[in-house]
Amino acid sequence: MxxxxxxxxxxxxxxxxxxxxxxxxxxxxxxxxxxxxxxxxxxxxxxxxxxxxxxxxxxxxxxxxxxxxxxxxxxxxxxxxxxxxxxxxxxxxxxxxxxxxxxxxxxxxxxxxxxxxxxxxxxxxxxxxxxxxxxxxxxxxxxxxxxxxxxxxxxxxxxxxxxxxxxxxxxxLGFPRFDWENNYVLYDGKMQNLNKSIYQQCVPRKGRIYDVLTIRGCPYRCSYCSNSSFHQVYKGKGKIVRGRSIESILEELEYVKKEFDFVGIINFQDDVFLVKRDEGWLENFCNQYKEKIGLTFACKGSPREVSEENISLLKKGGLGYFQIGIQGSDRVNREIYNRTTSSRNKIIEASRVLHKHKVVANFDVILDDPFATDEDTLEVIDTLTKIKKPFLISCFSMTFFPATVITKMAKERGLFSKGKDGYILKATQAKRTYLNNLVEIAPRLPAFVIRTFVKHRGEKLAKVILDAYIYIHFNIIFKIMYSISKYPRLLSFLKKIRYSLSTSWR
Ligand code: SF4
The missing domain is CATH 3.40.50.280 (Cobalamin-binding domain)
Incomplete structure (x- = not known):
């Protein structure tokens, strides 16, 4: 057909x-x-x-x-x-x-x-x-x-x-493959055949990062995530978390290496990469990955699965980045997000293990949540000041997607109108408030500077200085980087400098 x-x-x-x-x-x-x-x-x-x-x-x-x-x-x-x-x-x-x-x-x-x-x-x-x-x-x-x-x-x-x-x-089910002749993209105002050059223009970092899935399903039920609803939808329909064999994953990765010689990082997009698999799976996978693929990789997981043993195996395999959720304060995680396996102590301990193995941790944080108070955000900032640099942060603005548990709670408590409606607003744009700004810049400034800003919150001078920093960082520097992106060699040179500075382990 x-x-x-x-x-x-x-x-x-x-x-x-x-x-x-x-x-x-x-x-x-x-x-x-x-x-x-x-x-x-x-x-x-x-x-x-x-x-x-x-x-x-x-x-x-x-x-x-x-x-x-x-x-x-x-x-x-x-x-x-x-x-x-x-x-x-x-x-x-x-x-x-x-x-x-x-x-x-x-x-x-x-x-x-x-x-x-x-x-x-x-x-x-x-x-x-x-x-x-x-x-x-x-x-x-x-x-x-x-x-x-x-x-x-x-x-x-x-x-x-x-x-x-x-x-x-x-x-x-096999694995996804590009079929250039029959793949199209609306690019530059025209629907045209997708080729590798256009592909590189359309994806972040010119296609250096390639997404792969090794499992489907997530064992957790965070209240803001569609996975919590999937547990209801798939009730009685078999095991939700299902993994691929190592052979199948490596076959896909070999295809990726052959087809995209510019790929430098494999990004395992599994919701929880370290989910329980067969005995010895992780060690076996890491050994074969190192030998046959040999590219740096990134993956995601909850603090609970981060252990010395797991991270040391992954590091030997090529792990470079680990995405991990802080999301909210202990109270919010427990009472609102149903993240009972995550706690501030576990997050700090997980960050210590990742830092020890020189894996860059990327922490996810949810902001603008009408369920959270300033005290909750201050606790998140305090947690961030206890994490050793370098680390990265991804902030998301709480968005009420329909059919999630948290949206139902927000409607019941009359908080829905205070959040973002998933049909019309983006989840990635957090409001530029004083505390949100501190969360976003926590990886970039020394902990004592962040603590000083916290101490002087409410003072006009502190706000002016913070706003100026944010303006320079997010407007001027981003715009300069965008302008020089037309000169790829210069951009790559600057990125190398920035990378070497930001990955000096402190
Ligand atoms: S761990 Fe991640 S993917 Fe799984 S339910 Fe929570 S937010 Fe969703």
């Missing part, structure tokens, strides 16, 4: 849609994949709201549909793309009423009712099995009404099928 799949994700990523398109292609279908990133360049300086797809972007997408004449049009979306997906779907329906439209991804999985209003078919949960069955039924002219995981609309009648059991054999 001739299928066209599109994604509105801000950047081109091998995970998600590309995995599905590779799977469908490997099963005998002609699949075109189009990336319609909603203007990644504007992301550099941040936009407060989620941008809705423009008429021009819709027109370029319609031209591609006219050219490819697919038998099925699919779109993957998250909450942030909902309004764009609605707008695009209406236009596709108007122009090509004969093509069935299927929506999949996180948002349709959790909120199928509001998606089936626009799409003909909603695919809930992991899409490979259901989509393959859908394609076969359509090809054979059979009814699609009773396919597991699908909601199907036929005029006013909606059939809501149960979610299929989760695929337990992850290796059977």
């Amino acid at each position: 001739n299928i066209l799949l599109i994604t509105l994700l801000e950047e081109i990523n091998p995970l998600g849609l590309l995995h599905l398109s590779t799977f469908l292609k490997d099963n005998g279908n002609q699949v075109t994949t189009a990336f319609v990133p909603l203007n990644p360049k504007e992301e550099l300086f941040g936009i407060e709201g989620n941008r809705v797809i423009s008429d021009h972007e819709i027109s370029e997408t319609l031209d591609l549909i006219a050219e490819k004449k697919p038998d099925l049009f699919g779109m993957t979306l998250m909450t942030t793309h909902y309004y764009s997906a609605v707008k695009l779907t209406k236009k596709v329906k108007e122009t090509f009423p004969e093509i069935p439209i299927v929506w999949g991804g996180v948002h349709p999985t959790l909120l199928p009712e509001e998606c089936i209003e626009y799409a003909d078919i909603v695919c809930r949960g992991e899409g490979e099995g259901a989509m393959l069955e859908l394609v076969k039924h359509l090809e054979n002219g059979e009814s699609i009404e009773n396919i597991g995981s699908l909601w199907v609309r036929d005029k006013d009648k909606i059939t809501r099928n149960e979610i299929k059991p989760l695929t337990q054999d992850m290796d059977s």
Whole structure:
């Protein structure tokens, strides 16, 4: 079958849609994949709201549909793309009423009712099995009404099928591969064939970092995360956390090395890389990775899994960066976020282990949370001053995504309007308050300076100095870096200097 799949994700990523398109292609279908990133360049300086797809972007997408004449049009979306997906779907329906439209991804999985209003078919949960069955039924002219995981609309009648059991054999799903001839991207205002040079322009750091998944699912249930809702959706559908074999992971990494000679860092995007696997898995994996791949890698995990033994094995394998969640104060983590395995002491201990092994820790922190008080933010700042440098920080503004536990709590307590609505606002832009600014600059200034700012909070002079620092750092320096990004050699030289300064272990 001739299928066209599109994604509105801000950047081109091998995970998600590309995995599905590779799977469908490997099963005998002609699949075109189009990336319609909603203007990644504007992301550099941040936009407060989620941008809705423009008429021009819709027109370029319609031209591609006219050219490819697919038998099925699919779109993957998250909450942030909902309004764009609605707008695009209406236009596709108007122009090509004969093509069935299927929506999949996180948002349709959790909120199928509001998606089936626009799409003909909603695919809930992991899409490979259901989509393959859908394609076969359509090809054979059979009814699609009773396919597991699908909601199907036929005029006013909606059939809501149960979610299929989760695929337990992850290796059977293969791994995502680029198919340059059949991959498209809306770049520079035009829908065009994706090639390696455009790919490098569209992804961060010119494609030096490549994302790979070794497991699916997360064992935890943080209240603000869609994974907490997935535990409900997949209840009784089999084990949620499922890993790939070492052979399958290495096969993908060998493909990546061969196809993308500019990749320097493998970024394992698993929610919790150190999740419990078979006895001896980690040691075996690290040894083989070192021998066959040999690239620096990054991974994520909770402080609970960071131990001397684990980190020393990972370091020998090539671990360079470890992303770890602080998120909130102990009270907020325990009472609001359901992060019972995380505590300030564990975070500080995990940071000590990572520092000892010279692994750069990247801490995630949630700001602008109406459930948190200034005392909670001060505790987070205090934790950061106890962590040895160098480390990195990623701040997120609390965003109430629908169908999460925290959104329900916020609505019940009348706090929803004080947070960001996931449909319309970005999660990455924290408010520029005095305390938020201190969190963001904690990795850049000595601990005693941060403590001095904390001590003098509320004083005008302290605020003026902090605002000036923030302005210079986030406006002037970022803009200069953006301007010189047109001169790659100069940029790379400056980055080397900055890197060598920021990784002097203190
Ligand atoms: S550990 Fe991370 S991925 Fe897992 S539920 Fe919590 S926030 Fe979500």
